[in-house]
Amino acid sequence: MTPVIRPLQPSDSLDDLTQLLHAAYASLAAQGWNFTAVDQPVEVTRQRLAGAQAFVAEQHGRLVGTVAVRGPKPVGEAYIGDPSPALYTTPGTAILSQLAVHPDCRGHGLAERLIDAAEAWARAQGFTQIALDTAEPAAALRARYARRGYVEVGTVQWAGKTYRSVLMCKPLGGPTNHTNARS
Template identity: 35%
Template sequence: MNERFRIRPLGQPGDLGWVVMAHGELYAAEFGWDATFEALVSRIVADYATDHDPRREAAWIAELDGRRVGCVFCVAADQATAQLRILLVHPSARGHGLGGRLVDECLTFARRSGYTHMTLWTNDPLVAARRVYLSRGFTLAEQERHHSFGVDLVGQVYEIDLRAGVEAVRPRPAEQAAIGD
């Protein structure tokens, strides 16, 4: 990994606003999603900012030369299950393994915090993110068509057992088909 990149805990002034703005702008430009997606991200960020338990929930910012280029949040779904939320890597920083590093931060934190499972919700256009999730051992648990953010999507829930080994696993053939490889 190029030393120009670093991952740090979320918490500097402007981090929260950047997360919302980056999601709104990038998802509109790349996938045609409307402002209802930005509103969802802003609720997730606001909930985290106003009421999170730092022993059980955390978030990280990825930087390139001191400029924010990525993020991920780990929040409690319930006592045993962590939820990975709002992973993003800006196009200017893609191709350097940053998405994987952010997911690894989330997984490591969740294990250290005593969670036994992690879940996440994503949508079918996010192929690169799904590849990262599958390479870390997540498996597709369910999927459902829906109309959200102004477009037709297939929502997908992925899960991982955090008690299993931490080594990356290859996706099963059915999961490969789910991501279009």
């Protein structure tokens, strides 16, 4: 059965969502990258979803994927405890975060479908570009986003992270243009 992608509902368990994030990001932690989602508590999941539209992939009643998207942060608002980079406060910019696919469900294009949902939502809301950040040494992740039209536009060093992050951005005019990369 193909997972169904839908908006996160108030009845969905943030405990289950947080456990999904931990499982999905464990392979990144094993490479020495302490992404926030590696071990964030449920309260941080709740904070990161505040003001965002989250989408989940559900299969047989189980959450197997997720992504969040939101509009720009107000100038001066922190992003996971750090000052927001200028890109994240630029009017017309949507921010993509917490993309995760359970390891058992990788390799079937689920991450692409989740990003498609986030980008479609951002377009429908009138955003003109979408931005994200990922670990600079995470070449496979950077390549995935580049295939979808995201361009590296800067770097940021988040407090307490073992890596520098690359800021990436993509214009949202017109239909999605990407190759059929697999999650």
